[in-house]
Structures are given as C-alpha cells and as structure tokens.
Amino acid sequence: MTQETLSFQAEVSKLLDIVVHSLYSDRQIFLRELISNASDACDKLRYEGLTQPALLEGDGEFKISLSVDREAGTLTIADNGIGMNRQDLIDNLGTIARSGTQAFSEALKAQTEKKSGDVSLIGQFGVGFYSAFMVADSVSVATRKAGETEGWTWVSDGKGAFTIEETEGVARGASITLHMREDAKDFLEEFKLRNIVKTYSDHIAIPVEFTAPPKEGEEEKGPERLNEASALWTRPRDQITTEQYTEFYHHVSHGFDEPWHVLHYRAEGVLEYTGLMFVPGQKPFDLFTPERKPRVKLYVNRVFITDDCEELLPSYLRFVRGIVDSSDLPLNVSREMLQDDPRLRKIKGGLTKRLLDDLSKRAKDDEEGYLTFWENFGAVLKEGIYEDFERKDDLLKMARFRTTASDKPVSLETVVGRMKEGQTALYYVTGDDASALARSPQVEGFVARGVEVLLLTDPIDEFWVGAVPSFMDKPLKSVAQAGQDLDTLPLEDDAKEAESKEESTPAEEGKIDGLIARLKVALGDAVADVKVSKRLTGSPVCLVAKDGAMSLHLQKLMRQANQDSPMPSDRVLEINTKHAVIKALADRAAGDGEGVDDAAHLLLDQARILEGELPTDPVTFAKRLTDAMGKGLV
Ligand code: ADP
Ligand code: MG
Numbered sequence: 201m202t203q204e205t206l207s208f209q210a211e212v213s214k215l216l217d218i219v220v221h222s223l224y225s226d227r228q229i230f231l232r233e234l235i236s237n238a239s240d241a242c243d244k245l246r247y248e249g250l251t252q253p254a255l256l257e258g259d260g261e262f263k264i265s266l267s268v269d270r271e272a273g274t275l276t277i278a279d280n281g282i283g284m285n286r287q288d289l290i291d292n293l294g295t296i297a298r299s300g301t302q303a304f305s306e307a308l309k310a311q312t313e314k315k316s317g318d319v320s321l322i323g324q325f326g327v328g329f330y331s332a333f334m335v336a337d338s339v340s341v342a343t344r345k346a347g348e349t350e351g352w353t354w355v356s357d358g359k360g361a362f363t364i365e366e367t368e369g370v371a372r373g374a375s376i377t378l379h380m381r382e383d384a385k386d387f388l389e390e391f392k393l394r395n396i397v398k399t400y401s402d403h404i405a406i407p408v409e410f411t412a413p414p415k416e417g418e419e420e421k422g423p424e425r426l427n428e429a430s431a432l433w434t435r436p437r438d439q440i441t442t443e444q445y446t447e448f449y450h451h452v453s454h455g456f457d458e459p460w461h462v463l464h465y466r467a468e469g470v471l472e473y474t475g476l477m478f479v480p481g482q483k484p485f486d487l488f489t490p491e492r493k494p495r496v497k498l499y500v501n502r503v504f505i506t507d508d509c510e511e512l513l514p515s516y517l518r519f520v521r522g523i524v525d526s527s528d529l530p531l532n533v534s535r536e537m538l539q540d541d542p543r544l545r546k547i548k549g550g551l552t553k554r555l556l557d558d559l560s561k562r563a564k565d566d567e568e569g570y571l572t573f574w575e576n577f578g579a580v581l582k583e584g585i586y587e588d589f590e591r592k593d594d595l596l597k598m599a600r601f602r603t604t605a606s607d608k609p610v611s612l613e614t615v616v617g618r619m620k621e622g623q624t625a626l627y628y629v630t631g632d633d634a635s636a637l638a639r640s641p642q643v644e645g646f647v648a649r650g651v652e653v654l655l656l657t658d659p660i661d662e663f664w665v666g667a668v669p670s671f672m673d674k675p676l677k678s679v680a681q682a683g684q685d686l687d688t689l690p691l692e693d694d695a696k697e698a699e700s701k702e703e704s705t706p707a708e709e710g711k712i713d714g715l716i717a718r719l720k721v722a723l724g725d726a727v728a729d730v731k732v733s734k735r736l737t738g739s740p741v742c743l744v745a746k747d748g749a750m751s752l753h754l755q756k757l758m759r760q761a762n763q764d765s766p767m768p769s770d771r772v773l774e775i776n777t778k779h780a781v782i783k784a785l786a787d788r789a790a791g792d793g794e795g796v797d798d799a800a801h802l803l804l805d806q807a808r809i810l811e812g813e814l815p816t817d818p819v820t821f822a823k824r825l826t827d828a829m830g831k832g833l834v
Contacts, residue, residue, distance in 0.1 A: 735774070
C-alpha cells in the first residue's frame with residue numbers, strides 16, 4: 201500500500217500554529233471536541249440508517265470508547281459512527297471545514313493584529329478536531345466509512361502536512377489516537393478523564409465508555425460508562441444545573457462564552473416539540489455573512505436530522521443557538537421535505553414567539569442587562585422590522601436607539617413619552633456615527649427646540665424606516681424631510697426665538713435672493729439647488745437630499761457597496777440666513793462680490809466634510825482656507 205503525503209491548507213497551518221502555541225488556556229477541551237465529533241458521526245449514521253439500514257452493518261448500538269495505553273503514552277477516542285473515506289479525510293481534516301475560510305482568515309488577522317489570543321472567537325470556526333494538537337505531538341486517525349470496504353489511516357504531527365494510507369481491517373467509524381505531549385501526560389489518568397467527560401460531555405446522548413488498562417496482576421475490567429447519556433433537553437428543567445446548560449450551549453455553539461439567555465420548554469397540544477435555545481453572551485463573527493442562515497439543530501425523537509434547516513427560525517434570529525426536538529415529524533423526513541412543511545412553520549412560529557416574549561420580558565426586568573444584548577444583536581433583530589410584518593410592532597417596541605437626548609439607547613416608547621408639546625412626529629437622522637450625528641447641522645434646529653431625534657447608525661436602519669410609517673400613531677420622519685415642522689415649535693432660547701420671528705425687510709430679502717443666485721452660479725453642477733434653511737440654528741450651511749430622493753447616508757452606503765457609482769449631484773445646499781457669515785456674504789454679493797465665489801466653495805466643502813466626505817479638490821480647498829485665514833489674521 202502506498203502512503204501519500206499531503207499539505208494542509210495554508211489557513212489550517214496557521215491555525216495549528218496558534219493552537220500548538222497554546223492559544224487555548226483550557227487544554228482539556230480537546231476531549232470535548234473529539235467526543236462531540238464522535239457523537240456527531242454517530243448521529244449522522246443513525247440518520248442515514250433510517251433510509252439505508254444496510255449501512256448499519258447490523259450494528260446500530262452507537263457508542264464512544266476511550267482507552268489509554270500508558271506505555272505508548274496514547275489516548276484513543278473511538279466511535280462506530282459514519283467514518284470517513286479518503287476524500288472525506290482530505291476535505292475534513294486538511295481544510296477549515298466549517299464556517300468558511302474567509303471569515304476565519306479575517307478573524308485570524310484581527311487576532312494577529314491584537315496579539316492576544318481571544319479563545320472564544322477561534323472556537324466558532326470549526327477548529328474542533330485540530331484542538332487535539334494542543335495535547336498531542338502526533339495524531340493518527342484510523343477510519344472506515346459506513347458502507348465502504350477500504351479503511352484509511354491519517355497521520356500528522358500538525359506541522360504543515362499529513363499522510364494518508366489505505367489500511368486493512370479497520371472497524372467502521374473513526375478511531376483517533378493521540379500521542380500525548382510530554383507536558384500532557386496527565387490526561388492519561390483515569391480520574392482526570394472521568395472528570396472531563398462528566399463536566400463537558402455528560403449531556404451527549406451517546407454512551408461514552410472507558411476501558412481502564414489492567415493493573416499489574418489484576419484482571420482486565422470491562423468498559424464502564426462515564427456519562428449520563430440521555431439527551432439534556434429531555435430532562436425536566438429543575439433537574440438541570442446552570443453548568444449543564446452552559447456546557448450544552450458550548451456543545452451546540454462551539455463557543456466558550458456564557459449564554460445570555462436560556463429558553464427551554466416543551467410545547468404540548470396539536471404539535472409536540474421541545475426547544476432548548478440560547479442567546480449567546482458574545483457576538484459571533486459570522487452574523488453578517490450573506491447566507492444569514494439560522495443555526496438550530498433539528499431532532500426527531502432524539503435522532504439528529506439536520507443542522508441546516510432554514511425553516512426553524514427567521515433569519516433575524518440567526519444569533520440564537522440550540523436544538524428543536526419534535527415527535528410529530530416522521531423520522532425519515534428528508535431535508536428537502538422540510539422546505540415547506542406546515543408543521544415546521546408552526547414550530548417556527550412558536551419558537552419565534554417564545555423567544556421574542558422572553559427577550560421583551562428581560563427588557564422589562566433588567567434594562568441594563570438588556571442593553572448588552574441589544575449592543576450585540578440589535579442590528580440583526582431590526583431586520584425583522586421589515587421582514588416580519590406580523591411582528592413588526594413587537595420588534596419596534598424591543599428596539600433601542602441612541603438619540604440626541606440620550607447616549608444610552610432608549611426605547612421608542614420612552615421617546616414618545618417625552619415628546620415636546622406641539623411635536624407631531626418622531627424624527628430620525630441616519631448616518632455612520634452617533635456622536636457626529638448628534639452634533640450635525642441636520643439636527644441642530646431640532647435640538648435647539650428641545651425635540652429629541654433618533655440617531656440611526658446601523659445600515660439596516662435605512663431599510664426598515666421606509667417600511668414603518670408610524671409608531672404609537674406618531675409618524676416617523678427623517679429630519680431631512682421635516683424642515684417645515686419646525687415652524688410650529690419655539691426655540692428653547694427666548695432671545696433666539698424672538699430674533700427668528702423678526703421679519704426680514706424687503707431689502708434684506710432682496711440681498712438673500714441675490715446671494716442665492718450668486719451661489720448657484722458659483723457652484724454650478726456641484727449642487728442641484730441652494731435654498732434657505734429652517735433647520736439650521738448654529739451652522740451656516742448643510743447639505744440635504746432633494747425632496748423624495750434617497751437620503752445622503754443611503755446614497756453613501758450604495759457607493760460603498762458599488763465603488764463605481766458616481767457622486768450624486770442632486771443635493772441641495774441649505775443656507776442659514778440668520779448666520780453672521782451668510783449675512784455678511786449677502787452684503788458682499790450685493791456689493792463688489794469679492795471673495796463670494798471662494799466662500800461658496802468653502803462652505804460646500806465644509807458641508808461635505810460634515811457628511812463624512814472629502815472636499816472635491818483638497819488642494820484648492822486648503823488654499824482657499826489658508827487665504828481666508830490670512831484675511832482674518834494678517
Ligand atoms: P466540526 O465538528 O465543527 O465540523 P471539526 O474540526 O471538529 O469541525 O471536524 C471537522 C470535520 O471532520 C467534521 O465536520 C467531520 O466531517 C469530520 N470528523 C471529525 N471527527 C470525525 C469522526 N469521529 N467521525 C467522522 N467524521 C469526523
Ligand atoms: Mg467538531
């Protein structure tokens with residue numbers, strides 16, 4: 201038989217390097233990972249066996265066996281699950297099999313930049329198997345795939361390459377043998393293994409057995425079971441400890457964090473099922489991948505069916521991890537059949553309702569704690585506002601927003617509760633950065649009138665605001681479209697209010713008209729129009745979208761998504777006719793007109809900078825600015 205040597209995918213090599221240099225402080229989790237893989241392999245074969253009983257080869261008693269050889273210094277984890285063939289070995293134990301190499305490389309890069317090993321993040325990328333190299337200087341896998349005749353041995357020292365060789369007489373399933381590192385020999389101790397299995401793998405539904413090596417002069421003892429081997433979710437809630445829940449969460453999420461919320465319930469009645477769901481305590485990396493897939497495992501009568509069932513939760517709850525076990529679905533349900541199953545739709549409705557109810561309740565009971573959840577997952581949950589028409593209102597109530605009056609996110613109900621007298625709508629502004637928005641010219645007219653403005657900074661906000669005409673009967677309006685609303689609300693500062701009420705003389709109006717005409721000529725195509733502003737109180741100018749056009753922020757998002765799209769020119773420059781600079785410019789325009797054109801460009805560039813853009817021509821901008829400063833200083 202020939203032995204082939206193959207290289208690990210580059211990402212795997214990098215990963216192994218991190219793993220071996222002890223990224224994980226908690227090395228004992230290697231055992232949880234290998235047992236979890238063995239259990240997955242048994243689950244898979246049990247499922248395949250439902251439709252192809254021949255695959256079971258007469259052995260449907262699944263188990264996982266641990267054994268040690270002290271002399272050789274090895275620990276073996278063997279299962280009689282689905283096993284792997286040559287190609288499986290290459291695909292699964294030579295590449296990053298799970299969540300996509302791209303997300304992984306990004307995380308890795310972030311990690312290298314920070315120079316710190318944030319364990320919780322790496323755990324999410326399916327590095328499970330490779331964690332064996334934390335404790336072993338060499339790992340061998342003897343395996344035969346169910347239904348196939350050739351067996352294989354895979355061997356690696358985790359340094360860039362592995363070998364594969366066809367092998368006679370390998371049992372179905374996989375047997376992973378770890379040649380323990382000198383500093384990890386204590387993992388060969390029976391009490392230690394016992395402890396780890398009890399702590400980490402008690403909930404595994406498949407028996408984990410341990411065969412102790414015979415002591416001198418003693419008979420060999422038979423295998424002994426180490427775990428409870430009953431599916432955790434089938435036990436009554438009051439018999440499950442917090443630690444057990446957390447451990448199970450780690451099992452389904454591949455994470456290391458504490459779950460922020462646990463929902464465990466049994467639905468009875470027309471449709472019976474059990475749900476055990478977790479809201480993570482930390483934000484996973486892959487929340488915003490294009491698939492936006494929910495990740496809940498489906499079981500039928502404790503038999504694992506799939507972890508790729510999009511019908512179990514809406515995608516705006518894709519941060520939730522957990523399992524659903526139903527006795528009402530047929531065991532031989534195919535993954536395709538699940539696509540449009542009315543029972544699944546019912547379960548989805550039930551799960552969604554329970555989760556949202558629980559989240560709302562937590563918001564009521566502990567607003568502070570809820571905000572940590574909101575920081576992590578609010579941007580995802582908000583997708584539901586326009587995707588789930590039925591629950592739009594519930595989701596709006598659950599949403600929290602930064603506003604011009606509050607650094608800490610608050611609910612819409614709170615904002616409605618403190619609306620100004622005479623205020624008829626809820627106002628929002630969209631952009632990238634809350635604190636910049638709070639100080640932007642767009643909102644200063646509102647702030648000066650004591651009107652609270654929602655600061656919407658998640659890209660998703662641009663999309664749902666369009667789908668929500670009102671909340672608690674208050675229309676939701678963009679500040680960009682609400683200039684005239686301000687006429688009816690007084691400024692908080694009485695002197696300014698009196699000033700703003702002063703009528704302009706016909707002569708002053710004439711000058712302003714002249715200035716506007718002059719600005720239009722000077723700026724040409726760079727703006728669609730120049731207008732008198734109602735929204736400005738402290739700044740001389742600002743840029744707004746033309747009525748009915750996309751907001752400037754949305755235009756910017758589109759440009760980011762599609763680099764080629766040109767800068768729009770259909771924007772309006774608004775001027776504040778009460779501002780000293782504008783008044784002086786109006787006088788200049790009516791007089792010799794000197795410097796008006798340069799000032800027009802400076803004002804426009806300044807408005808651009810406030811929108812997060814660059815001046816069109818930075819060199820000219822700098823020159824104009826220097827000249828203007830020179831006039832003031834010299
Ligand atoms: P994950 O379990 O998250 O998929 P792992 O790194 O733990 O990632 O395992 C990678 C893949 O290797 C698994 O998805 C599975 O296909 C395969 N594998 C690992 N262990 C076994 C095993 N004991 N039996 C069969 N396949 C296995
Ligand atoms: Mg795994």
